[in-house]
Amino acid sequence: MRKIFFLISLFFVLNSVIAQDNPFLSKGKTTSQREEGRKTLRYPRFAQTIIGKIALVQRSLNKHLAELTKKIKETKSTKILFLIIFITFIYGAVHALGPGHGKTLTFSYFLSEETNIKKGITVGCIIGFLHATSALVLVLILYFTIKKAYLNNIESMSRTIKIISYSLIAGIGLFLLIKNIYNINRKKDIKDKEIKPFQSAIPFSFAVGLIPCTGATIVLLFSLSLGVLKIGIISTIFMALGMATTISSVGILTILAKDNLKKILLKRNTLNFIIQRIFSFGGAFLIFALGVTLLLSVYVK
Amino acid sequence: MVYTLMIITSFTTFSLLAHPHVFIDNRISVVFNDKGLKGFKHEWFFDEMFSSTMIQEFDLDADGKFNEKEIKGIVRGAFSNLKEHNYFTDISINGQRFKIKEFKDFQAKIDSGVMIYKFFIPCGVTAIRENQEATIAVYDPTYFVQVLWASQKPYSFEDTSKVELRYEVIEDEKNAYYYGQIIPEALKINFRMKQ
Numbered sequence: 001m002r003k004i005f006f007l008i009s010l011f012f013v014l015n016s017v018i019a020q021d022n023p024f025l026s027k028g029k030t031t032s033q034r035e036e037g038r039k040t041l042r043y044p045r046f047a048q049t050i051i052g053k054i055a056l057v058q059r060s061l062n063k064h065l066a067e068l069t070k071k072i073k074e075t076k077s078t079k080i081l082f083l084i085i086f087i088t089f090i091y092g093a094v095h096a097l098g099p100g101h102g103k104t105l106t107f108s109y110f111l112s113e114e115t116n117i118k119k120g121i122t123v124g125c126i127i128g129f130l131h132a133t134s135a136l137v138l139v140l141i142l143y144f145t146i147k148k149a150y151l152n153n154i155e156s157m158s159r160t161i162k163i164i165s166y167s168l169i170a171g172i173g174l175f176l177l178i179k180n181i182y183n184i185n186r187k188k189d190i191k192d193k194e195i196k197p198f199q200s201a202i203p204f205s206f207a208v209g210l211i212p213c214t215g216a217t218i219v220l221l222f223s224l225s226l227g228v229l230k231i232g233i234i235s236t237i238f239m240a241l242g243m244a245t246t247i248s249s250v251g252i253l254t255i256l257a258k259d260n261l262k263k264i265l266l267k268r269n270t271l272n273f274i275i276q277r278i279f280s281f282g283g284a285f286l287i288f289a290l291g292v293t294l295l296l297s298v299y300v301k
Numbered sequence: 302m303v304y305t306l307m308i309i310t311s312f313t314t315f316s317l318l319a320h321p322h323v324f325i326d327n328r329i330s331v332v333f334n335d336k337g338l339k340g341f342k343h344e345w346f347f348d349e350m351f352s353s354t355m356i357q358e359f360d361l362d363a364d365g366k367f368n369e370k371e372i373k374g375i376v377r378g379a380f381s382n383l384k385e386h387n388y389f390t391d392i393s394i395n396g397q398r399f400k401i402k403e404f405k406d407f408q409a410k411i412d413s414g415v416m417i418y419k420f421f422i423p424c425g426v427t428a429i430r431e432n433q434e435a436t437i438a439v440y441d442p443t444y445f446v447q448v449l450w451a452s453q454k455p456y457s458f459e460d461t462s463k464v465e466l467r468y469e470v471i472e473d474e475k476n477a478y479y480y481g482q483i484i485p486e487a488l489k490i491n492f493r494m495k496q
Binding site for chain 1: 321322323324348349350351353354355356357358378379380382383385386441443445446447449477481482483484
């Protein structure tokens, strides 16, 4: 079990090193990353197929959204507005399914912390909405101030936000680790302990969600170029809702799987206790490691 | 239990701060000359949404066209940096990875809201009597961009009078990228001097 968990952890850490910089604009170290990626990991075939399919769905949604936004500019039809709302929601949900690192963090967090489903939904919603709102705020600031060079400015502002976000993530991970070490001497079974919701869930969601969503940024800049910023804002809101749905689902699934596992092991109290500890430690360690790795990826270029 | 964890794992590695954000429809033209392979012409059609953000950024006089000065700006601001990413182009010659040294004839234009890049990657390989193999796959290793084949004429061949060739599109499984998550589609060409 320990071994499996260790392997999974390693997998996550490796999987999550890449920050989402725009390769057209920012310097990267990707050639070596690519070589490294090739050597270290191979996804199962079915996962590769699914990821490929997701990309194609996104491509087609992206196309439809562009066409509908142009159409609504001319016709101002309510029917098209509803279509846009529907497509952006799906786009957000599917977008959040693509590879990256936020869900890994969500997963690690719920592995580490005593939780309930309500908390899972809250975390998913905060991350999804903040992720999109952050993009919206950046675009609006630029729109009302310098009115140009959006992409380049967003890229450099994102860098600052990333540093803040990753530091916070590492900090929260460290906090959870320390909490775990502090708890280690308590012999009391964790399940007797009352769940204190929202202890670190809200700071955690803020830290993760802070980074502006590039997808939303592009949708906003596109509607801005057509002179229909309002439509862009509506699109962003529903994209956020879509993303929140996906991330919440990850949270809920993690919680359910963990509970299920605990139920199976409930008969053997000591083992249950140990496993709970491993999860708790592992999750906290993952959050910390991810925060640090991501932070380094901003600097080491 | 392990099974449950596996499912969760494969699910969660897909993620929130998600990729891709940009889509390119790509066309490749494989160029030969009297000696053999000369190189690859690329034509990238960006998706309309990303195009609009790039046009806002680089069409400084907002006349709906890129003039020479603006194209220079694009090369500086949104193309030459791709050197770090091998210009999204993975070429192998007889199984050996080919290191791209330069690009030539860069052009950028706007066609009904779509930004198009055109450029040439020189890759000279002298044809001999025996078969040689060249593969080319175009993808962004950071997966910020999803590169897909253009729906019409995704690949073509130029000046093939001196060579015999066969080609096929393969799923290049051993070069799965972005931490082994995505399998690129590569164009595999076998060519030799006409006997």
